[in-house]
Amino acid sequence: MDLRYSDEELAFRDRLRAWLAETLPQLPPAPDRDDWPARRAYDTAWQARLHAAGYAGVDWPAEHGGLGASPTEQLIFLEETARARAPYVGANFVGLLHAGPTLIVAGTDEQRARHLPRILRGEEVWCQGFSEPDAGSDLAALRTTAVRDGDHYVVNGAKVWTSHAEVADHCELLVRTDPAAPRHRGITWLILPMDAPGVRVRPLRTVVGSSEFSELILDDVRVPVADRVGAENDGWRVAMVTFSFERGTAFIGDVIESRNILAEVARLARATGTAGGTLWDDPGLRREVGRLAAEVTGLWALARKNVSEAAAGMVPVQGASVFKLRFTESRQRIGDLAARVLGRASLAMSDLPGAGNGRLVEDRVNTLSFTIAAGTSQIQKNILAERVLGLPKEPRWTSP
Amino acid sequence: MDLTLSTDQRDLRDGLRAFLRDAWTADRLRAAADSPDLDRGAWRALADLGVFGLEVPESDGGMELGAAEAVLVFEELGRALVPGPLVATYLAAALLGRPGAATGATVVTWADRTAPVQVVEHLAAADEVIAAGEDGLWALPAGKVAGTPAGIPLDPLTPVSHVVELPAGDPVGRAAAWRDRGAVLTAALQVGVAQGALDLAVRYAGEREQFGRVIGSFQAVKHLLAESLVRVDLARAAVLTAALTLDDPAAGDLAEAVAAAKILADDAATAGGRCCVQVHGGMGFTWEVLAHLYLKRAWLLETGFGEPGVHAERLADRM
Numbered sequence: 001m002d003l004r005y006s007d008e009e010l011a012f013r014d015r016l017r018a019w020l021a022e023t024l025p026q027l028p029p030a031p032d033r034d035d036w037p038a039r040r041a042y043d044t045a046w047q048a049r050l051h052a053a054g055y056a057g058v059d060w061p062a063e064h065g066g067l068g069a070s071p072t073e074q075l076i077f078l079e080e081t082a083r084a085r086a087p088y089v090g091a092n093f094v095g096l097l098h099a100g101p102t103l104i105v106a107g108t109d110e111q112r113a114r115h116l117p118r119i120l121r122g123e124e125v126w127c128q129g130f131s132e133p134d135a136g137s138d139l140a141a142l143r144t145t146a147v148r149d150g151d152h153y154v155v156n157g158a159k160v161w162t163s164h165a166e167v168a169d170h171c172e173l174l175v176r177t178d179p180a181a182p183r184h185r186g187i188t189w190l191i192l193p194m195d196a197p198g199v200r201v202r203p204l205r206t207v208v209g210s211s212e213f214s215e216l217i218l219d220d221v222r223v224p225v226a227d228r229v230g231a232e233n234d235g236w237r238v239a240m241v242t243f244s245f246e247r248g249t250a251f252i253g254d255v256i257e258s259r260n261i262l263a264e265v266a267r268l269a270r271a272t273g274t275a276g277g278t279l280w281d282d283p284g285l286r287r288e289v290g291r292l293a294a295e296v297t298g299l300w301a302l303a304r305k306n307v308s309e310a311a312a313g314m315v316p317v318q319g320a321s322v323f324k325l326r327f328t329e330s331r332q333r334i335g336d337l338a339a340r341v342l343g344r345a346s347l348a349m350s351d352l353p354g355a356g357n358g359r360l361v362e363d364r365v366n367t368l369s370f371t372i373a374a375g376t377s378q379i380q381k382n383i384l385a386e387r388v389l390g391l392p393k394e395p396r397w398t399s400p
Numbered sequence: 401m402d403l404t405l406s407t408d409q410r411d412l413r414d415g416l417r418a419f420l421r422d423a424w425t426a427d428r429l430r431a432a433a434d435s436p437d438l439d440r441g442a443w444r445a446l447a448d449l450g451v452f453g454l455e456v457p458e459s460d461g462g463m464e465l466g467a468a469e470a471v472l473v474f475e476e477l478g479r480a481l482v483p484g485p486l487v488a489t490y491l492a493a494a495l496l497g498r499p500g501a502a503t504g505a506t507v508v509t510w511a512d513r514t515a516p517v518q519v520v521e522h523l524a525a526a527d528e529v530i531a532a533g534e535d536g537l538w539a540l541p542a543g544k545v546a547g548t549p550a551g552i553p554l555d556p557l558t559p560v561s562h563v564v565e566l567p568a569g570d571p572v573g574r575a576a577a578w579r580d581r582g583a584v585l586t587a588a589l590q591v592g593v594a595q596g597a598l599d600l601a602v603r604y605a606g607e608r609e610q611f612g613r614v615i616g617s618f619q620a621v622k623h624l625l626a627e628s629l630v631r632v633d634l635a636r637a638a639v640l641t642a643a644l645t646l647d648d649p650a651a652g653d654l655a656e657a658v659a660a661a662k663i664l665a666d667d668a669a670t671a672g673g674r675c676c677v678q679v680h681g682g683m684g685f686t687w688e689v690l691a692h693l694y695l696k697r698a699w700l701l702e703t704g705f706g707e708p709g710v711h712a713e714r715l716a717d718r719m
Binding site: 001002003004005006009072262263266283286287288289290291293294295297298299301302304305307308309311312314318319322325326378380381382384385386388389390391392393394 | 401402403404405406409468598602605606613614616617618619621622623625626627629630633634635637638640641644645648651652656657659660661663664708709711712713714715716717718719
């Protein structure tokens with residue numbers, strides 16, 4: 001056991017640091033959060049830069065155009081880009097972290113050749129059509145149908161929580177192709193072109209006030225059978241491949257971001273005057289900052305332990321769920337602490353002169369989604385209790 | 401970077417785990433709770449396994465291993481609720497080379513001079529007391545320390561004595577290393593206490609039936625146990641990282657790693673102990689179920705080598 005990076009890993013880190021130091025100052029200012037075309041352009045331009053420098057698809061195998069980096073190098077990549085405050089993966093998220101890896105595992109050669117290079121170059125944006133208004137945590141209850149008509153499927157239904165739908169080129173879509181089969185066995189995974197006739201995007205306004213995701217309404221949408229990934233009715237298994245990616249290293253960069261936010265809160269507390277001193281004179285506040293700093297340190301230790309286990313060929317089901325549960329909860333506590341320091345300046349999500357409030361307040365509201373998205377905390381606890389602690393399943397009441 | 405156990409480390413841990421499972425059964429713990437005098441034979445048996453000499457040089461009869469191995473061993477000791485001044489005796493052997501500590505011939509306890517109230521663990525059983533001040537360490541023969549034993553100690557397996565005045569003693573070293581390593585080893589014990597409490601609670605939840613089903617099938621109970629698991633796993637990663645930083649201080653931030661480990665492990669053990677009592681329902685409030693021993697040990701260890709608030713302030717000062 002040791003904590004040190006190898007010489008090769010240090011060389012990888014140093015090259016990356018040098019490239020980030022040279023590249024980040026050349027970036028244009030980040031776009032307005034409500035300007036979706038500009039957000040797509042910004043995110044994909046960043047992906048194009050990563051590609052040109054050889055950093056696209058860090059976790060993808062080299063034979064599919066990725067970097068084929070080891071788990072430790074992936075950790076270093078996420079650590080260094082977050083530390084340098086490089087752009088977030090943004091509009092490239094589904095393509096790079098879900099759809100691309102799924103095509104690598106389950107797609108045909110033709111599907112891979114058509115999509116993988118374009119995802120890596122930032123030329124193709126994907127969104128996800130899994131959840132439905134009546135199928136959230138219980139994803140297998142999905143009811144969007146696809147009926148075979150010659151060499152096409154005809155799709156009808158509705159999807160929800162689809163990020164980047166307004167600007168996506170393709171959607172990874174789960175549909176029910178056999179309503180008579182047991183519910184996990186009648187599902188199929190399709191590549192839906194977002195410009196197909198019958199696809200309607202209805203943006204949903206989030207509690208932050210912006211429309212971070214949309215509802216998709218699908219009316220007699222025709223999808224070629226050639227755009228099916230995996231076998232008909234085998235879509236649940238294909239989708240589970242995707243989920244194993246989602247719960248892997250997804251939050252590592254966010255731990256660095258947590259530390260940045262906590263440091264900002266401490267700085268604000270030291271700078272905020274009170275009668276006879278500053279907010280930082282309050283030992284209760286300092287202890288809360290210290291406890292959350294311990295959380296962040298522990299989460300980083302856990303991330304490194306998970307990565308070590310992945311590198312040793314172990315499957316991090318336990319580590320990923322544990323990490324997600326604790327990280328999301330800590331992040332919300334950091335938001336509450338920020339609000340405590342901001343006091344009445346926490347009442348505005350836009351910047352007040354000299355208060356440093358805007359980003360912190362928006363972040364506090366935004367992190368409400370963290371304990372819900374990608375498997376709610378309650379579902380994660382069920383997973384840990386049943387799969388790790390070996391407790392019996394509750395009787396399931398499943399839709400017919 | 402590699403935070404997975406080597407084969408040797410796994411063997412060390414598994415061997416000790418098997419030994420402790422046989423040596424410290426539930427019946428043995430119940431008996432010790434009613435007659436808590438330190439069992440010198442059991443103490444020697446630990447020493448014979450190399451527990452106190454893990455970091456002692458091979459030329460002095462030790463195993464010349466590091467803090468990484470020590471936290472694996474101390475987690476097992478905590479999990480089995482092994483009683484005795486384990487951390488102080490270990491540190492006396494590893495850091496101070498006190499005669500007899502590594503072999504189990506000498507039982508060493510310690511007192512923190514900076515604490516406003518002096519309560520010393522296992523004073524009656526100890527041969528030597530290490531007194532830690534702000535900066536220095538002093539060795540005192542236990543016979544020279546006058547203490548009044550508490551009639552009813554909180555942890556039934558840990559007799560405590562109230563000490564009004566600590567004599568001067570011989571200077572034997574610096575306090576900083578003692579406190580850092582002591583905090584990490586105490587945190588390792590706490591991870592073990594938390595894991596032991598979780599094991600006991602999971603077993604009970606899988607056996608106890610109400611409403612015609614085992615209670616572990618109810619989400620309300622599952623979630624309590626899953627939360628305990630999360631706390632243990634987070635604390636274990638933090639403790640391991642702190643130990644590796646003790647072994648290689650240039651590879652990380654030692655002060656930060658030590659403080660985080662103690663805070664998270666104290667939380668895992670105290671909350672995990674409470675969870676264990678709660679899951680046992682009314683039986684958890686009885687003396688005959690062992691749940692209370694985990695919680696009481698967690699409360700005891702929480703006070704040693706810096707309670708979490710002190711460590712939290714240290715972390716805040718570094719921000």
